[in-house]
Amino acid sequence: MAQIGQILVDVPTMQTNDPYSYAIPAELEHQVQVGMRVIVPFGRGHRLVSGVVVGLNDVTNFDGKLKPIETVLDLVPVLNTELRQLADWLANTTYAFRITCIQTMLPNLLKTQPKRQVQPTTTLTPEEMATYFPEGAPRDFDATKLDDATVAGLLKLQRAGKVEVVYEVKDKAAAKTTTGITPALTPAKLQEIAGEVAKRAPKQAELLAYLAQMPADKVVAQATVAKKAGVTPAVIGTAADKGWLTKSTLEVYRDPFHQPVTPTQPLKLNPEQQVAVDRITQAIDGQKTENFLVEGVTGSGKTEVYLQSIAQALQQGRTALMLVPEIALTPQMVNRVKARFGQRVAVLHSGLSKGEQYDEWRRIDRGEATVVVGARSAVFAPVENLGIIIMDEEHESSYKQDENPRYHARDVALWRGQYHHCPVVLGSATPSLETRARAAKGLYTRLVLSKRAKAQPMPTVHIVDMREQLKQQGDSDFSEPLMTAIQERLDRHEQIVLMLNRRGYSSFVMCRDCGFVLKCPNCDISLTLHMDTHSMKCHYCGHEEAIPHVCPNCHSKKIRYYGTGTQKVQQALEKLLPTARILRMDVDSTRRKGAHERILRQFGEHKADILLGTQMIAKGLDFPNVTLVGVLNADTALGLPDFRASERTFQLLTQVSGRAGRATKPGEVYIQTFNPDHYAIQLAQSQDYERFFVTEMHMRHQGSYPPYYFAVQLTASHEEEAVAAKAMYQIVDALKQGLSKDAIVLGPTPKAIARVKRKYYYQVVIKYKREPQLRPVLEQIRQAAQVPARHGLSVTIDSEPMNFM
DNA sequence: GGTGCTAGCAAT
DNA sequence: TTGCTAGCACCG
Numbered sequence: 001m002a003q004i005g006q007i008l009v010d011v012p013t014m015q016t017n018d019p020y021s022y023a024i025p026a027e028l029e030h031q032v033q034v035g036m037r038v039i040v041p042f043g044r045g046h047r048l049v050s051g052v053v054v055g056l057n058d059v060t061n062f063d064g065k066l067k068p069i070e071t072v073l074d075l076v077p078v079l080n081t082e083l084r085q086l087a088d089w090l091a092n093t094t095y096a097f098r099i100t101c102i103q104t105m106l107p108n109l110l111k112t113q114p115k116r117q118v119q120p121t122t123t124l125t126p127e128e129m130a131t132y133f134p135e136g137a138p139r140d141f142d143a144t145k146l147d148d149a150t151v152a153g154l155l156k157l158q159r160a161g162k163v164e165v166v167y168e169v170k171d172k173a174a175a176k177t178t179t180g181i182t183p184a185l186t187p188a189k190l191q192e193i194a195g196e197v198a199k200r201a202p203k204q205a206e207l208l209a210y211l212a213q214m215p216a217d218k219v220v221a222q223a224t225v226a227k228k229a230g231v232t233p234a235v236i237g238t239a240a241d242k243g244w245l246t247k248s249t250l251e252v253y254r255d256p257f258h259q260p261v262t263p264t265q266p267l268k269l270n271p272e273q274q275v276a277v278d279r280i281t282q283a284i285d286g287q288k289t290e291n292f293l294v295e296g297v298t299g300s301g302k303t304e305v306y307l308q309s310i311a312q313a314l315q316q317g318r319t320a321l322m323l324v325p326e327i328a329l330t331p332q333m334v335n336r337v338k339a340r341f342g343q344r345v346a347v348l349h350s351g352l353s354k355g356e357q358y359d360e361w362r363r364i365d366r367g368e369a370t371v372v373v374g375a376r377s378a379v380f381a382p383v384e385n386l387g388i389i390i391m392d393e394e395h396e397s398s399y400k401q402d403e404n405p406r407y408h409a410r411d412v413a414l415w416r417g418q419y420h421h422c423p424v425v426l427g428s429a430t431p432s433l434e435t436r437a438r439a440a441k442g443l444y445t446r447l448v449l450s451k452r453a454k455a456q457p458m459p460t461v462h463i464v465d466m467r468e469q470l471k472q473q474g475d476s477d478f479s480e481p482l483m484t485a486i487q488e489r490l491d492r493h494e495q496i497v498l499m500l501n502r503r504g505y506s507s508f509v510m511c512r513d514c515g516f517v518l519k520c521p522n523c524d525i526s527l528t529l530h531m532d533t534h535s536m537k538c539h540y541c542g543h544e545e546a547i548p549h550v551c552p553n554c555h556s557k558k559i560r561y562y563g564t565g566t567q568k569v570q571q572a573l574e575k576l577l578p579t580a581r582i583l584r585m586d587v588d589s590t591r592r593k594g595a596h597e598r599i600l601r602q603f604g605e606h607k608a609d610i611l612l613g614t615q616m617i618a619k620g621l622d623f624p625n626v627t628l629v630g631v632l633n634a635d636t637a638l639g640l641p642d643f644r645a646s647e648r649t650f651q652l653l654t655q656v657s658g659r660a661g662r663a664t665k666p667g668e669v670y671i672q673t674f675n676p677d678h679y680a681i682q683l684a685q686s687q688d689y690e691r692f693f694v695t696e697m698h699m700r701h702q703g704s705y706p707p708y709y710f711a712v713q714l715t716a717s718h719e720e721e722a723v724a725a726k727a728m729y730q731i732v733d734a735l736k737q738g739l740s741k742d743a744i745v746l747g748p749t750p751k752a753i754a755r756v757k758r759k760y761y762y763q764v765v766i767k768y769k770r771e772p773q774l775r776p777v778l779e780q781i782r783q784a785a786q787v788p789a790r791h792g793l794s795v796t797i798d799s800e801p802m803n804f805m
Numbered sequence: 806g807g808t809g810c811t812a813g814c815a816a817t
Numbered sequence: 818t819t820g821c822t823a824g825c826a827c828c829g
């Protein structure tokens with residue numbers, strides 16, 4: 001039996017990025033296994049922290065005295081070999097701490113919560129009690145939440161030995177339980193007693209009869225027994241007292257799916273779909289790590305290809321993982337998978353409560369669910385024996401996490417595909433340039449679905465030149481052609497989707513006399529007007545203040561609103577079309593849990609004529625009665641200083657256009673723009689992805705951008721601008737010394753939004769093709785950033801960033 | 806991330 | 818000389 005455990009402690013620092021050795025006490029010898037969470041003492045005090053066992057052995061090269069493991073938190077390992085290896089790989093490629101990677105992979109409830117408290121060791125004076133323990137002892141001791149005087153006072157008492165600090169590590173993992181029932185006697189005996197009590201206690205007799213036919217080794221929930229036997233829990237209680245049955249604690253799963261779904265059968269495939277399914281299933285059968293790009297126009301039946309490929313994997317006795325963007329994880333999508341695979345499906349996404357997430361995770365971990373559908377973090381689902389991994393809407397930027405570890409789910413999916421020798425299928429109507437370029441190089445097998453499955457025509461796309469509109473009819477959010485088209489649909493009782501592109505655009509307050517714009521006191525951006533709360537809000541830090549009536553700068557009363565928010569558009573639209581029923585969907589109207597689904601359901605039931613929303617309406621919606629899509633401002637994102645601006649605009653316009661005319665009725669799209677000649681808009685009109693790809697690749701080549709170059713972004717932030725800037729200049733020096741002449745180092749520059757949450761941001765972008773020294777140089781920068789991190793300077797490294805701004 | 810050690814400094 | 822604070826290495 002192993003004497004020593006290698007533990008990764010839950011302290012995210014450079015020095016603790018390698019495991020520490022701990023002694024395994026005799027009583028835990030048979031409990032501790034690799035992959036389990038433990039609690040260990042750490043540091044010079046008696047602080048307790050949680051950790052994860054990453055190795056067991058009998059020797060260690062640490063020659064000090066080992067501390068013993070305090071507690072084992074798990075009965076079964078929470079991380080298998082694959083996920084432990086994956087965590088190491090992730091830490092290396094994203095420059096994140098190993099423990100942070102592990103935490104990211106586990107469901108929320110498995111993250112432990114350390115708690116620090118203080119309690120008196122001797123009798124304190126009444127004054128001391130009153131100042132430091134007004135609510136009694138022990139009390140919480142969280143230095144970040146207490147004022148300095150209290151902290152200093154308590155530390156003083158501690159030095160005097162009058163109080164002590166105690167630690168606790170709370171494990172939040174809790175399975176939901178219910179009372180379970182098992183018969184305590186043989187069926188014959190139960191029947192005998194039933195006969196005896198039949199006259200006096202008919203209910204008890206009924207229960208006994210039910211118990212008699214229950215399988216002896218099975219535990220049934222009390223609620224089920226009560227319902228099936230037609231008795232109240234009280235009767236069961238009496239029966240338990242008489243020794244006829246035993247009660248036990250039964251673990252149950254919280255079921256996030258309340259409505260039953262009608263099962264579906266595989267649909268007939270068109271020739272293109274058939275080829276795709278054949279190629280993918282070949283790879284599944286051959287246990288081959290072959291990666292596919294399924295490039296299919298909206299409505300081409302990608303989902304059916306996914307479902308039939310999954311079916312093949314299941315038939316081979318293997319499992320399937322399907323990733324979708326969070327926003328597309330609507331009941332519509334989930335139901336399609338559930339309808340095909342029923343109880344075998346587990347769903348993971350942020351809409352579930354933490355308890356539900358944990359339960360779904362355990363169903364997967366125990367092999368009870370063999371199909372997993374989920375958003376980004378579901379790529380870490382503990383599925384074993386994977387037969388296929390699917391990533392829908394592969395180009396979505398939400399697959400990249402924008403906090404540590406800054407991983408891209410696509411890379412993780414490819415890693416797991418290699419580990420399991422199974423195909424990875426990337427699907428999109430508008431693949432990311434990176435993916436499409438890799439397919440061109442032969443790294444992915446490209447499968448094209450060019451035809452709409454139900455043979456509907458593609459929608460007709462019109463471009464409305466808003467410069468002309470401005471000259472003719474003045475400043476309005478609605479052009480004349482769009483209004484005519486809307487009116488037509490209203491007359492025909494058809495539905496309309498209107499999209500307001502919010503990226504880089506919002507309504508702000510400006511003074512017409514002096515040009516003063518109301519800005520956030522913490523961040524470097526203007527405040528956004530919110531009519532629902534009648535306030536000005538900062539979208540970066542959440543700062544909120546009253547709407548000014550007088551200009552704070554020149555005291556003029558001519559302070560007005562500019563820009564276009566969804567609320568303002570809704571009001572304008574209501575004025576123009578008083579009879580139309582309008583539903584609004586944006587960050588504000590969907591903040592409450594379930595609001596998103598409710599709005600979509602209402603629209604699906606035709607309880608509204610117009611769905612007005614931001615980007616979130618562009619994805620995955622399928623409403624047959626929608627025959628018109630209007631994009632109010634196509635080009636607001638084009639002006640952003642980001643090399644992906646064109647790609648994003650093209651993708652968004654193509655996607656939202658796909659919402660029109662999905663059934664028998666033909667669809668029309670109106671795109672309002674001030675840049676009608678821009679290639680992203682022109683090619684979105686002709687729905688020509690290939691030409692867009694070629695054009696954009698040319699632009700990327702010209703600018704030495706991905707996918708021609710790799711990119712790493714480094715950011716330094718500090719409350720004082722000079723500190724952040726200085727740190728970044730030092731980093732640039734280190735980069736220039738360590739990297740080859742071929743590496744392009746851009747910056748340092750202040751970020752486009754230089755100040756967020758009271759901190760200033762400076763960044764550098766490295767572009768390179770081959771840079772063997774990159775990793776060691778970045779590791780060195782990371783190491784050097786440890787010390788100043790104590791003084792509020794944070795340095796982040798983002799490999800292949802999604803936002804260049 | 807938290808801690809006790811150490812150096813440096815001011816109050817006594 | 819003592820008391821306190823800031824900076825810092827270290828935690829198994």
